[in-house]
Amino acid sequence: MSVTATLPRSEEPSNFTPPEKPAPPAQNVAVTVVLLLVLVAAVWSVIDLRINLATFIDSFHNAIAFVSRIFPLDFPPFLEIVRMTVQTLAIVVVATVLAVVISIPLALLAAANTTPGGTSRTFGRVAIVIARAIPDLIFAVILFRIFGLGALPGILALAFHSVGMVGKLYADAIESIDEGPVEAIRASGGSRAQQIISGVFPQVMPQFIATALHRFDINLRTSVILGYVGVVGIGLEISNAMRTMNYDRGVALALVVLVLCIITELISGSIRAKLMGHEEAKKKGAYGLAFRIADAFSQGWVSSSRTRSTPGPDGHTPQTMPDGAVRTSPPWTLERMRRSAYLGLVLVVLAVSTLVSDISFGSIVDGLRDLPQTLSLFWPPSAGDMLGDLVHGMIVTLQIGLAATLLGAVISVPIGVLAARNAAPNPSVHKFFRITIVAVRALPDLILAIIFIVITGLGPVAGTLALAIGSIGLLSKLLADSIEETDERVQEAIRANGATRSQVFFASTLRQSFPAFVAHVLYQLDSNIRAATLLGIVGAGGIGFYLMGASRVMSFDVVTFIIIMILVVVLLVEALSVWTRKVIR
Amino acid sequence: MLPVHSVSHPHSNAEVIRFTDVTKRFGENVTALDSVSAEFQPNRITVLLGLSGSGKSTLLRHINGLQRPSAGEITTLGTRVDLAGTGQLRRLRRDVAMIFQHFNLVGSMTVLENVCTGRLGSLRGPRMGLFMFPRTLRAEAMEQLARVGLADKAFQRADTLSGGQQQRVAIARALIQRPKVLLADEPVASLDPVSSASVIDLLTRISHEENLTVVCSLHQVEIALGFSDRILGLQGGRVVLDEETADISPEDAYSIYDRVANPASVADESRFEAALS
Numbered sequence: 001m002s003v004t005a006t007l008p009r010s011e012e013p014s015n016f017t018p019p020e021k022p023a024p025p026a027q028n029v030a031v032t033v034v035l036l037l038v039l040v041a042a043v044w045s046v047i048d049l050r051i052n053l054a055t056f057i058d059s060f061h062n063a064i065a066f067v068s069r070i071f072p073l074d075f076p077p078f079l080e081i082v083r084m085t086v087q088t089l090a091i092v093v094v095a096t097v098l099a100v101v102i103s104i105p106l107a108l109l110a111a112a113n114t115t116p117g118g119t120s121r122t123f124g125r126v127a128i129v130i131a132r133a134i135p136d137l138i139f140a141v142i143l144f145r146i147f148g149l150g151a152l153p154g155i156l157a158l159a160f161h162s163v164g165m166v167g168k169l170y171a172d173a174i175e176s177i178d179e180g181p182v183e184a185i186r187a188s189g190g191s192r193a194q195q196i197i198s199g200v201f202p203q204v205m206p207q208f209i210a211t212a213l214h215r216f217d218i219n220l221r222t223s224v225i226l227g228y229v230g231v232v233g234i235g236l237e238i239s240n241a242m243r244t245m246n247y248d249r250g251v252a253l254a255l256v257v258l259v260l261c262i263i264t265e266l267i268s269g270s271i272r273a274k275l276m277g278h279e280e281a282k283k284k285g286a287y288g289l290a291f292r293i294a295d296a297f298s299q300g301w302v303s304s305s306r307t308r309s310t311p312g313p314d315g316h317t318p319q320t321m322p323d324g325a326v327r328t329s330p331p332w333t334l335e336r337m338r339r340s341a342y343l344g345l346v347l348v349v350l351a352v353s354t355l356v357s358d359i360s361f362g363s364i365v366d367g368l369r370d371l372p373q374t375l376s377l378f379w380p381p382s383a384g385d386m387l388g389d390l391v392h393g394m395i396v397t398l399q400i401g402l403a404a405t406l407l408g409a410v411i412s413v414p415i416g417v418l419a420a421r422n423a424a425p426n427p428s429v430h431k432f433f434r435i436t437i438v439a440v441r442a443l444p445d446l447i448l449a450i451i452f453i454v455i456t457g458l459g460p461v462a463g464t465l466a467l468a469i470g471s472i473g474l475l476s477k478l479l480a481d482s483i484e485e486t487d488e489r490v491q492e493a494i495r496a497n498g499a500t501r502s503q504v505f506f507a508s509t510l511r512q513s514f515p516a517f518v519a520h521v522l523y524q525l526d527s528n529i530r531a532a533t534l535l536g537i538v539g540a541g542g543i544g545f546y547l548m549g550a551s552r553v554m555s556f557d558v559v560t561f562i563i564i565m566i567l568v569v570v571l572l573v574e575a576l577s578v579w580t581r582k583v584i585r
Numbered sequence: 586m587l588p589v590h591s592v593s594h595p596h597s598n599a600e601v602i603r604f605t606d607v608t609k610r611f612g613e614n615v616t617a618l619d620s621v622s623a624e625f626q627p628n629r630i631t632v633l634l635g636l637s638g639s640g641k642s643t644l645l646r647h648i649n650g651l652q653r654p655s656a657g658e659i660t661t662l663g664t665r666v667d668l669a670g671t672g673q674l675r676r677l678r679r680d681v682a683m684i685f686q687h688f689n690l691v692g693s694m695t696v697l698e699n700v701c702t703g704r705l706g707s708l709r710g711p712r713m714g715l716f717m718f719p720r721t722l723r724a725e726a727m728e729q730l731a732r733v734g735l736a737d738k739a740f741q742r743a744d745t746l747s748g749g750q751q752q753r754v755a756i757a758r759a760l761i762q763r764p765k766v767l768l769a770d771e772p773v774a775s776l777d778p779v780s781s782a783s784v785i786d787l788l789t790r791i792s793h794e795e796n797l798t799v800v801c802s803l804h805q806v807e808i809a810l811g812f813s814d815r816i817l818g819l820q821g822g823r824v825v826l827d828e829e830t831a832d833i834s835p836e837d838a839y840s841i842y843d844r845v846a847n848p849a850s851v852a853d854e855s856r857f858e859a860a861l862s
Binding site: 198318 | 649651663666674675676677678679681682683687688690691692693694695702703704705706707708721722723724726727728730731732733734735736738739740755758759762823854
């Protein structure tokens with residue numbers, strides 16, 4: 001607000017002049033226009049994709065048919081399930097570890113306090129941004145061509161794309177450390193590497209592990225979708241089953257994935273909460289029981305900082321071993337043994353995963369040898385004779401993203417409001433909607449997409465509905481969180497003026513959390529458009545479908561064309577979303 | 586402003602640290618050190634007194650090259666700090682230990698490992714890690730911990746200790762360097778009076794046992810008077826007092842804190858603090 005606007009103007013000597021309303025900054029006008037355009041585009045998308053009651057009624061018979069076709073569920077033999085599960089987990093473990101291994105040096109280059117210089121910093125940051133910008137699907141399509149079928153392309157695709165998130169969060173963690181210990185090591189003559197290993201790593205380790213676990217959960221879900229382009233594991237089996245219309249088998253396997261996702265998320269969530277020092281609230285019911293079991297499992301991973309104490313002699317005598325030598329390593333308390341056992345377990349899991357995922361090193365060599373030749377297949381890009389189709393596919397993908405975000409945002413407002421402790425009419429309503437949100441968030445996009453594909457048929461409606469439900473889960477959670485964080489004193493002040501409950505809500509609560517909500521919606525739009533390209537490969541409409549087709553008939557020039565198209569759109573949308581969020585915050 | 590007392594130095598040829606016309610500027614307007622010249626003789630405890638932003642920390646951090654001067658010469662233990670390259674500085678720093686206001690321990694590592702990090706500068710090759718400190722070094726760390734009275738806490742995480750205990754761990758970490766010079770930057774500013782006293786007692790004892798040359802910045806005049814051989818007063822980056830502690834009256838010492846006489850320096854200091862934060 002400009003200061004002069006509040007002063008009376010000198011040429012008008014009257015004792016009261018209403019201050020002129022200051023003109024809003026040009027940037028705000030631009031953002032408002034952009035937001036309105038996005039809204040109009042989203043409404044148009046919903047209409048154009050025919051997401052309406054009529055479609056649902058038409059699909060009703062399909063739904064009935066679907067239900068009759070999936071029951072009884074056709075589970076494969078138990079050992080077969082175990083084999084697929086182990087294979088999927090192994091690939092995800094190796095991919096996540098590889099992502100961590102690549103991310104650490106990049107993060108050290110990208111973080112302001114550990115980077116050796118400006119050029120390295122730019123390199124690190126650019127590498128991380130590129131890894132995030134290129135969807136794993138695109139990595140997978142290219143890498144399958146280079147390395148042939150097998151586990152390796154899937155692992156590399158998951159790992160490379162993960163670097164975008166893991167590297168960014170690692171760099172953030174490094175930048176927020178306490179510089180004191182690092183300086184102490186520098187002051188005693190430690191080298192740069194020593195400062196990093198002994199001063200930086202011990203501080204960021206909990207965050208590094210927590211981030212890796214979080215990424216593990218995400219990679220597990222993605223790996224199943226990538227099964228459709230040939231990544232081995234449960235995803236591949238689901239894709240085969242759906243392609244041959246064995247819906248009873250496909251849905252059974254999807255249920256296995258659902259259970260797997262819930263179990264891993266519970267375990268990793270519990271370990272993460274401990275690592276970061278949060279005490280999880282007591283949970284009740286079946287979910288609570290599962291959580292407590294996971295909790296018991298994760299107990300040994302993390303030592304709570306307050307429980308360790310070593311009874312020894314007084315402070316002025318070095319501790320000695322039974323043979324009289326000075327003790328130089330901690331005694332083998334039960335806790336140390338348990339920690340070592342878990343460390344051993346992790347190493348065994350890593351080794352087994354590497355073996356099971358069956359990376360053939362021959363194919364690495366072959367792939368790299370043929371790399372120039374392979375890459376020449378991808379160049380120059382060409383639209384083939386289907387430029388019109390491709391552009392239309394891209395537009396459909398955008399429509400899916402827009403429509404899904406709009407539906408998700410509209411539906412998540414009431415859910416989010418009712419889930420917020422300070423806005424819900426009573427505690428049971430708050431609890432009910434919180435649990436609903438948790439349940440919705442547990443459903444992987446893929447499973448929703450599969451269900452909707454069977455109900456509404458192949459096409460964009462299925463993708464839109466799957467992504468809309470995913471968006472409801474995240475947006476309503478974020479809205480509820482931001483409502484709970486609003487400043488209660490403002491609400492109290494308005495209430496004190498005699499305002500009704502709904503007046504308080506609209507004048508204060510919603511107003512305070514609205515900018516954050518818009519920012520979250522834009523972020524969700526950005527990630528929905530990425531996800532829409534990915535879901536296209538399972539038949540949920542849009543450009544992903546063409547990418548899949550082109551890669552299957554080996555028109556790699558078309559693949560390149562599509563990849564470039566996707567990249568341009570994704571980067572533009574992200575730039576727009578980042579800019580808008582910056583202005584409205 | 587106080588007149589600068591000229592002092593005859595008994596060992597002026599054998600100084601460990603020498604500052605000649607050292608000036609340090611941050612940006613264009615902030616002068617943290619303004620043509621400082623001073624010498625520090627072996628086996629003596631010098632306390633730097635002054636307000637926040639008077640240049641105490643900056644002076645200390647020039648001794649081991651954590652900061653480089655904008656102009657002037659610094660010689661520490663025969664090394665020209667203002668000219669030294671990275672390798673030379675690292676070799677110098679092995680002989681110059683430093684302790685800090687906020688202890689600067691790695692909270693998630695054990696006390697013993699924290700002490701071991703003091704010797705990283707002398708370790709080479711792969712042995713720079715978390716768990717790879719040689720057994721002999723660990724044994725020595727345990728002895729230094731016994732010396733500061735914390736051997737019983739060796740295997741606890743450092744962040745489970747009280748502030749005073751953490752500072753004693755930091756002293757053990759300094760001792761394991763077997764230093765010739767000890768720099769202490771506000772070592773008791775974050776501690777309660779009882780812990781402060783025990784840390785100062787410990788510093789005094791080890792300084793005499795190890796024949797250390799100590800340069801220590803402090804806020805508290807009483808502690809400085811009881812602890813030091815010599816007091817150097819700083820105001821706005823200039824040396825305004827340089828006396829043997831025995832010759833100094835408490836009034837002289839307190840007058841360093843008299844800011845009313847020179848309001849301009851207050852403005853300077855707040856700019857300086859803004860630049861640092």
